[in-house]
Amino acid sequence: MHAHHNSSTRHRRGPLLGALAAATATLALVAGTLTSASATPVAQPATRTAKHTCEHRPPVAIAATDETDREQRIREREDRRTARAEKKWHRAHCQPKPTETSKVLSVAASKAGAPYRYGAAGPTAFDCSGYTQWVFRHVGEALPHSSKAQVARTTRIAAKDRRAGDLVFFHNAGGVYHVGIYAGSGTVWHAPRPGEAVHRAKIWTGSVFYGRVK
Template identity: 60%
Template sequence: MRMTVRMHTPNLLARAGTVTALTLVTLGGTTIAPGAAGDAEGASVSAYALRIAASKRGAPYQYGAQGPHAFDCSGLTLYSFRRAGRALPRTAAAQYGRTLHIPASLRKRGDLVFFRSAGGIYHVGIYAGRGRMWHAPKAGSVVRLERIWSRTVSYGRVG
């Protein structure tokens, strides 16, 4: 099917608005909206990874552990996203390098929360919304939901 759209004024798109302009371009019943399918898929992967992390509530912290019964911080994120169908590197710093960095104002449930210091990235968790995250904090603790306690954090989205 071939479709031709003729514009009679140069600023038609500006007047119509971006959302309306996107609906003008349709092929075989499918609206073309850049990134829409990828965003939806990414959101479902992140939501699933978040549910996996939450299901591990109470699992003991163990340095270097990647599950399924014990975890360190990056082991929990690696395990959760692997179960959701996405591969992540082993360490928090390497995971930070593999994610799309986003501002706090755009963070969503399922995004990764990276804690940083002058020495670099030292901890990671999965954002759960309302300023909280699932993580495996330290030796002697368990996987738990906790408020983000620091302002020196960065956020990353798994693609």
């Protein structure tokens, strides 16, 4: 009876020991795989060297740039100061006062109807520059008896800035050939040509420029 019991016990242990041995072998295999994997180096992504992007400049270059900027600012201030001074001078010397403008036109109109005569400078007959010379002499300005020479006694004025009392110079390819006194609204007082008299007329050509007596 006892011998039969031992035989049955050994018979039951056989399958258990086999299963245990199989499990042990499986664990050993898994452990070996893990060990092998941990020993294999992991590939690292290539590291790209960053491009040098320093924007700093040498101190000497910075100093030179700063110096240039300072000089430019100084020049700009001087230019503005000069422009203001020129504008002030222009207002004081080039723009006639209302009373002067009125007087110039009044004197110019006083000779309406006086005949043209070459070389005459008043008081009863005139050529073009003799007429402008006579008018301005009566408002205290001395002008030469020549249309071309009178240009030099004026400051050139843009058409948009012209004023009554300015001189109007007519010119062609040969230069200035006629002069009159701007009367406003695109008109001029002048002594035109032989056979005509001093009168106010519409400016008939675009070949003119304007001068303000200095």
